[in-house]
Amino acid sequence: MYQEIYNFLNECEQNESIKNISFGIVNENEVLYQMNKKPYQIDQPRIMFSITKSFTGLAIGMLLDDGLINLDDKVSKYFKDYFPKILNENLEKMTIRHLLSMSSGLKYENFKDALVDDDFIKTFFSREFVNKPGSKYLYSTRTSHILSALVRITTGKTLQVFLDERLFKPLEITNYFWEETPEGNSYGGSGLAITHDAMAKLGILLLNDGVYKGKRIVSKAFLDEATKSQVIKQDSVGTEASKSRGISYGYQFHIVNENEYAADGMFGQVIYVFKDLKIAIILTSQTTDFVKIYAxxxxxxxxxxxxxxxxxxQLDLYVKTLTYEKESSNVVFKHDLTFKLDKNSLKVNSVRVNKDFIEFTHDDESVDRLNLNERIGYLRFIRTINYERQKVFLTVLASSEDKLVIELTHLESPFISQFIFEKRESESIFRFEPIITFYLDKFEQPIRNH
Incomplete structure (x- = not known):
C-alpha cells in the first residue's frame, strides 16, 4: 500500500500540471493514510467548488427517501412563480431528475454572472432552454443551485441547515461553512468549504452505500442510481479526456465506469470512489489537470x-519533504505609500504600504492589515461568489529599498495572489497579480510622486 502511495505522490510531484495540497486513502471503515503540505493545515476548511454539487445531490436523495418528492415531479410544481410569463415548452417538461443529471435543456452556463446576480433562482428560469429535457448534458452550477432551493421549498430549511441535521452531525462534521446566495439559499453548486477529514468521511459513507457507523444516512437505492450513468456527456465522446474521465454523469456525480465514480471540484478537489476495491482517494489541490490526475x-x-x-x-519521511512554504525575505522597503484605487476586482478602494505592514481599505470601508513580519494574517478576498475575511500565509518574495513583492497563499481556497509595490522616479506603482484564481483580473494603479 505505502509503495503505491509513494509512487502516486512522486509521479504527481514530477508533473507540473498537478499541484496537490493533501492526499488521503480510505476504505469502508477508516482512513488508511493521509498527508498534507505546509503551509496548509489538514483541519482547515477549504472551498470544495463543485464537490458541493454531490452534497446537494445527497440532500435530494434524502428528500426522496422521506417521500417529500418524486424525481419525475415537474419543476413547475415547486417553482411556477419563477417561470417567465411566456412559457417555454422545454421548461414545462423539466423534472427534478433532469436537474440532478445536468440535462435540464439549458442552452449555456456563464459562471461569472454569479458575481452580479441578485436572485439566482429567477435568473436560472429566465435563461434559454433550447433542448428537450433529458436529451443533452450541460454542466451547470446554477442547475445544482435550483436543487438547493428545492430543499428549502420542501422542508422550510436551507440546504446547510438540512444537511447539518441529516449528514454533518451524524458524520461528526462540525468545522465547515457554506456560502449563501443573495436570495438567502445555500449556494448549491459551489459554496461549501470542508476539511480533508470531512471529505474522507463522505468517502467512507459512499463506500458503505449510504451508511456511516451503523446509521443509515441515505438509501442504497438512491446511491445506486446516483452513481451510475444517467446521461452521456455528448461532447466528451471520443475525446482523449474520456479515457480517464469517462463519458457519463449520474446524479451530481461524474461516472468513470460501472465501478468508479467521483465528486470533483475546480482546481483539483477530488473524492474518487472505487466500488469494487472498496477504497476512495481524497485529494485537494492548488490547481490540477483533471485528465492527468484521474489517469x-x-x-x-x-x-x-x-x-x-x-x-x-519511509513514506512519512518522503512526505515531510513536500511543501509549498517558501523562504520569506527581509523587508528593506523604505517608503510609506498610499494608493487610491479605481474600481477593481478586489473591491479595495485604497492600499497603504510601508516597511511594517500593508493595509487594505475595502469598498465597504472595512480594513485589513497584514504585518510583514508575520507569516499568518487575514484578508477579505473572494471565495466563490462572496468576499469574506480569510486566513492567508504571507511570503515576502523580494524586497529592495524601492520595490516590494508579496505573495499570499490563501489557506481557505486554492488561490494564490501577488501584490507588487514599486517606487519609480516620477511615479509609484501598485500591481495585483492573481496567480491561481478565477473571476479576479490583474490590474495596475500608478500614483504620481510629489
Whole structure:
C-alpha cells in the first residue's frame, strides 16, 4: 500500500500540471493514510467548488427517501412563480431528475454572472432552454443551485441547515461553512468549504452505500442510481479526456465506469470512489489537470493491495519533504505609500504600504492589515461568489529599498495572489497579480510622486 502511495505522490510531484495540497486513502471503515503540505493545515476548511454539487445531490436523495418528492415531479410544481410569463415548452417538461443529471435543456452556463446576480433562482428560469429535457448534458452550477432551493421549498430549511441535521452531525462534521446566495439559499453548486477529514468521511459513507457507523444516512437505492450513468456527456465522446474521465454523469456525480465514480471540484478537489476495491482517494489541490490526475489515480490504485514494499516510516519521511512554504525575505522597503484605487476586482478602494505592514481599505470601508513580519494574517478576498475575511500565509518574495513583492497563499481556497509595490522616479506603482484564481483580473494603479 505505502509503495503505491509513494509512487502516486512522486509521479504527481514530477508533473507540473498537478499541484496537490493533501492526499488521503480510505476504505469502508477508516482512513488508511493521509498527508498534507505546509503551509496548509489538514483541519482547515477549504472551498470544495463543485464537490458541493454531490452534497446537494445527497440532500435530494434524502428528500426522496422521506417521500417529500418524486424525481419525475415537474419543476413547475415547486417553482411556477419563477417561470417567465411566456412559457417555454422545454421548461414545462423539466423534472427534478433532469436537474440532478445536468440535462435540464439549458442552452449555456456563464459562471461569472454569479458575481452580479441578485436572485439566482429567477435568473436560472429566465435563461434559454433550447433542448428537450433529458436529451443533452450541460454542466451547470446554477442547475445544482435550483436543487438547493428545492430543499428549502420542501422542508422550510436551507440546504446547510438540512444537511447539518441529516449528514454533518451524524458524520461528526462540525468545522465547515457554506456560502449563501443573495436570495438567502445555500449556494448549491459551489459554496461549501470542508476539511480533508470531512471529505474522507463522505468517502467512507459512499463506500458503505449510504451508511456511516451503523446509521443509515441515505438509501442504497438512491446511491445506486446516483452513481451510475444517467446521461452521456455528448461532447466528451471520443475525446482523449474520456479515457480517464469517462463519458457519463449520474446524479451530481461524474461516472468513470460501472465501478468508479467521483465528486470533483475546480482546481483539483477530488473524492474518487472505487466500488469494487472498496477504497476512495481524497485529494485537494492548488490547481490540477483533471485528465492527468484521474489517469494517475487509475494507474496507481486500480490494482491496490494492502501489501507493503516500503514501510510507513519511509513514506512519512518522503512526505515531510513536500511543501509549498517558501523562504520569506527581509523587508528593506523604505517608503510609506498610499494608493487610491479605481474600481477593481478586489473591491479595495485604497492600499497603504510601508516597511511594517500593508493595509487594505475595502469598498465597504472595512480594513485589513497584514504585518510583514508575520507569516499568518487575514484578508477579505473572494471565495466563490462572496468576499469574506480569510486566513492567508504571507511570503515576502523580494524586497529592495524601492520595490516590494508579496505573495499570499490563501489557506481557505486554492488561490494564490501577488501584490507588487514599486517606487519609480516620477511615479509609484501598485500591481495585483492573481496567480491561481478565477473571476479576479490583474490590474495596475500608478500614483504620481510629489
Amino acid at each position: 494517475l489515480i487509475q494507474k496507481h490504485f486500480r490494482n491496490f493491495t494492502l501489501s507493503n514494499d516500503i514501510n510507513k516510516d
